[in-house]
Amino acid sequence: MCEHPTCREAGEFRAPGWRGSNFDGPGEYRWFCLDHVREFNAGYDFFEGLSAEEILAAQSPSAGWATGSRAFTSTAGVDGLPRWADFDDPLDAIGARAHGIKSRSRREAEMAQDGRFTKEEAKALDAMGLGLDVDRHRLRRRYSELVRRYHPDRNGGDRRHEARLGRVVEAYQLLRKSSAIG
Secondary structure: OOOOOOOOOOOOEEEEOOOOOEOOEOOOEEEEOHHHHHHHHHHOOOOOOOOHHHHHHHHOOOOOOOOOOHHHOOOOOOOOOOOHHHOOOHHHHHHHHHHHHHHHHHHHHHHHHOOOOOHHHHHHHHHOOOOOOOOHHHHHHHHHHHHHHHOHHHHOOOOOOHHHHHHHHHHHHHHHOOOOOO
């Protein structure tokens, strides 16, 4: 039904609602009949509250390209999530990344349920991008690979990955003492 208070027509046309789009999907929409969506659109101002500079920036053909996306960096895919370049269809890439992010806690729970690993060890395995089939040789090789990738000396002094390096070192220190890894 049309969401206009006095209308009983079918609400076939959507308009921006109360909640905007975010990672979990599109926001809430309002649904109107053709006459009322036209009325809504006539009074809707996308740029309301923006300065002239902000409006100009939003209208620029290159708007949104000024910031880098982690998915396109050289370290993309390191966290166990797929890279954009791994897919031909962008929608497949978006779906795979979303699935990877949402299933991370599920994987940790499965590892802990396996009985071999504690919850902390499962989180450490995930931080290093390793699964249940890990052995000491594979753990050490993965640790070396990640340290080389994230260490500031290997990145021209760039310290952006320092926090990630710290998580990798902590994870390795925990896992190398684990009796569950053979």
